[in-house]
Amino acid sequence: MIAEAEGDIALVQRGTCDFATKAANAEAAGASAVIVFNQGNEVEGDDRFGVLFGTLGELGRTIPVIGTSFEIGEAFALAEAPTARIVLETTQVTVDTFNLVATSKKGDPTKQVVVGAHLDVTKSKPASQLVFAWWSGEEDGLQGSDYYVSQLSEEQVANTALNLNFDMVGSPNAVRFVYDGDAFGETGPEGSAEIEQLFLDYFASQGLETAPTAFDGRSDYFAFIDAGIPAGGLFTGAEGIKTDEQAAIFGGTAGEPCDPCYHQACDTTANIDPVVLEEMADAVAHAVYTSADVKTHKWRHHDHGQWKKWKHHHGWDGRGFHGSASPAAAPPRVT
Numbered sequence: 001m002i003a004e005a006e007g008d009i010a011l012v013q014r015g016t017c018d019f020a021t022k023a024a025n026a027e028a029a030g031a032s033a034v035i036v037f038n039q040g041n042e043v044e045g046d047d048r049f050g051v052l053f054g055t056l057g058e059l060g061r062t063i064p065v066i067g068t069s070f071e072i073g074e075a076f077a078l079a080e081a082p083t084a085r086i087v088l089e090t091t092q093v094t095v096d097t098f099n100l101v102a103t104s105k106k107g108d109p110t111k112q113v114v115v116g117a118h119l120d121v122t123k124s125k126p127a128s129q130l131v132f133a134w135w136s137g138e139e140d141g142l143q144g145s146d147y148y149v150s151q152l153s154e155e156q157v158a159n160t161a162l163n164l165n166f167d168m169v170g171s172p173n174a175v176r177f178v179y180d181g182d183a184f185g186e187t188g189p190e191g192s193a194e195i196e197q198l199f200l201d202y203f204a205s206q207g208l209e210t211a212p213t214a215f216d217g218r219s220d221y222f223a224f225i226d227a228g229i230p231a232g233g234l235f236t237g238a239e240g241i242k243t244d245e246q247a248a249i250f251g252g253t254a255g256e257p258c259d260p261c262y263h264q265a266c267d268t269t270a271n272i273d274p275v276v277l278e279e280m281a282d283a284v285a286h287a288v289y290t291s292a293d294v295k296t297h298k299w300r301h302h303d304h305g306q307w308k309k310w311k312h313h314h315g316w317d318g319r320g321f322h323g324s325a326s327p328a329a330a331p332p333r334v335t
Contacts, residue, residue: 037073165233191230
């Protein structure tokens with residue numbers, strides 16, 4: 001509880017009750033404003049010393065409520081006769097939003113299990129619009145992604161700056177493959193090399209080695225590069241055999257597939273390397289955030305359909321196009 005504070009600014013430390021309760025108590029005591037300062041203790045995964053950015057949960061407070069750091073709050077608390085002036089310029093905006101809810105067709109509807117996570121984040125507005133897609137029919141010949149691109153108008157193709165593709169990123173005998181945008185004889189459209197470099201620079205900053213893998217038509221990027229859209233992405237290996245050189249660099253077992261359960265019944269959630277998965281997930285997040293923050297991409301789409309000529313001479317066999325290079329055959333790159 002807060003004692004009488006008629007006309008004063010209430011100084012409150014983080015902890016015990018929520019921010020809304022602190023603000024309500026200060027307002028009830030007659031305070032003209034509230035400063036909530038951080039707690040000043042070590043909590044793993046949370047900053048309890050820096051500037052506090054809290055939320056009140058709902059509208060209703062008629063006095064200003066602001067947050068500050070533990071250092072500043074402590075200085076106010078220890079001062080003999082502290083003074084402060086709070087000047088705020090605020091706006092109130094009503095925003096329409098939505099939930100995204102999917103329900104399985106099978107299962108007992110009287111025994112529902114609700115699994116939730118929130119959609120929104122507190123990040124800056126991206127310069128580029130983001131489209132997240134989970135393609136269907138990949139194993140049957142890239143059906144979902146091919147259909148998606150086929151329905152795009154010329155304007156929509158031109159508006160698609162790039163495609164990031166992440167097929168397998170947690171193989172148990174993994175190699176950190178990066179799609180090579182400018183090698184292997186089958187290079188991606190202009191801009192693909194820049195996407196490759198984005199990943200290489202990130203992994204280099206983390207002290208992690210990578211190896212190049214070719215645009216061999218084995219995954220959902222194919223329709224995009226066929227339309228002249230630059231692409232790139234990551235891959236940790238499938239049925240390709242890990243070489244002695246790759247095992248020396250990336251660990252694991254030489255002479256064995258990168259994923260021994262590829263297309264097998266044993267390919268369950270237990271069939272992953274959690275360390276590799278986390279490394280690749282961090283690289284994915286970095287690439288998405290960096291790409292979305294680019295206001296102008298330097299490349300233009302070109303040679304729409306050049307890949308159709310290549311595809312014409314390669315037959316789909318459910319694991320790729322005949323004649324395509326094996327990812328495991330790619331020479332390793334040490335960053």
